[in-house]
Amino acid sequence: MKEKSSIEIINPANGEVIDSVPIASQKDVELTAAIVRQAALQCRSLSRLQRSQILSKTAQLIALEKFQFAKLITQESGKTITQSSKEVERCINTFELAAEEAKRHVGEVIPFDAYAGSENRQGYFSREPLGVVVAITPFNDPLNLVAHKLAPAIATGNSILLKPSELAPLSALKLQEVIVRAGFPKDAIAVLTGDAITGQALVALPYVRMVSFTGGISTAEAIVKAGGLKKYSMDLGGNAPVIVLADCDLDKAVTACISGSFWAAGQNCIGTQRILIEDQIYADFKRKLLEKIKLMKIGDPMDPAVDMGPMISERAAKAAQLKVDLAVKSGAKVLCGHRRDGAFYQPTVLENVGSSAQLLSEEVFAPIVSLIAVKSLDEAITVANATDCSLHAGIFTKDLAKAQKAAAELEFSGVMINDSSDYRFDAMPFGGYKYGGLGREGVKFAMQEMSQTKVICFAH
Secondary structure: OOEEEEEEEEEEOOOEEEEEOOOOHHHHHHHHHHHHHHHHHHHHOHHHHHHHHHHHHHHHHHHHHHHHHHHHHHHOOOOOOOOOOOHHHHHHHHHHHHHHHHHHHOOOEHHHHHHOOOOOOEEEEEEEEOOOEEEEEOOOOHHHHHHHHHHHHOOOOEEEEEEOOOOHHHHHHHHHHHHHHHHOOOEEEEEOHHHOHHHHHHHHHOOEEEEEHHHHOOHHHHHHHHHOOOEEEEEEOOOOOEEOOOOOOHHHHHHHHHHHHHHHHOOOOEEEEEEEHHHHHHHHHHHHHHHHHOOOOOOOOOOOOOOOOOOHHHHHHHHHHHHHHHHHOOOEEEEEOOOOOOOOOOOEEOOOOOOOOOHOOOOOOOOOOEEEEEOOOHHHHHHHHHOOOOOOOEEEEHHHHHHHHHHOOOOOOOOEEEOOOOOOOOOOEEEEEEEEEEOOOHHHHHHHHOOOEEEEEEEE
16 A cells, blocks of 8 residues: 555645645655755854844734735634634734744853852853754644744744644744745744654754644653653643632633633633532532523634634544544533534533543543533632643632632642633743643743853953
């Protein structure tokens, strides 16, 4: 049987083939990577001003093609055109942030003479590029999650090998073209499309100094085994809880939880997956939530009036359906949704989900949320922390002391007060607790991950 040489990119909303991309072979990887490796010296020699100017120009060029980028995201990923447009805006912001940070990515003076035996020394440390960075990105934010790897790499003077998701690589390819048009050396950035074998070949290259990956835990383990001794930055997903206390603004909590649960058809690593509601308002919250979900419009993601489009594929929708089937067999009750039509899976709300169910402990990456009644904040925090997939959590309360208690005791890397778990600002440190990830993204923090210190010491 002849091996496939290309991958068809399918529009999940209608099943149409919108393009195809080649599968990079081992030889393709080695030849391309050798060119990118040589260009690393060229990247290192770019001044901070030049890097900043390239990043700023990239943001400007993306803004000029805002609709084209948004349309491409919607076609390849199934996100609604409204959500895709917001993703493009965030991508522009990510490059603008990187342009600013490129100018202030510096070391500091070291007080050698403050220590016995070093009184006759002075010096400083600088921050230097690593060299070649490999970036591997997912389908759910096919433009901005790529930007969160490429922009900091450019700002720190590294060259880049990118493997975007085989399900949604087109906006990443377009972004590469824009970056080169903005003035970044064309040999210093390469996009290699392909499957898991392509990714494995990339991370195994001995001269790659860092792998920045967003995806699942099992893939992350395979990357580390193939890559060996390198730096790794990994966003590995979460099972995000939102706590809703009796003293909160209930309507605000309901609206935010709907957005948090069903944005991008639930394919969001910080999407709300568990809502922990204080007993006395459980019935009211449930009623208001279900009423609002009934008003959601599901359909053609190119329609600006549509609230939720399809999942990335029919296969993904079937997997989501199966997870709910298993929960129902164990006693869970479906309050709404759990209907599938091709890649479309209706917004699904469950209650009475067993404590051992996958839905309550692992990332589901689907438009599925579970309601859980709790008697107190202490119980809510205990239940919320009962997962190893920890990225973000949220809490709704008007009580400052309770908000501070939750912020201190929730074992998550981000705690959103009076907001759903899925809030993210592109400048903040972003990553996971436990198995939620390694290292941090967010432009400034990713730049720290993608650089290394060099000490310069003068004796006199």
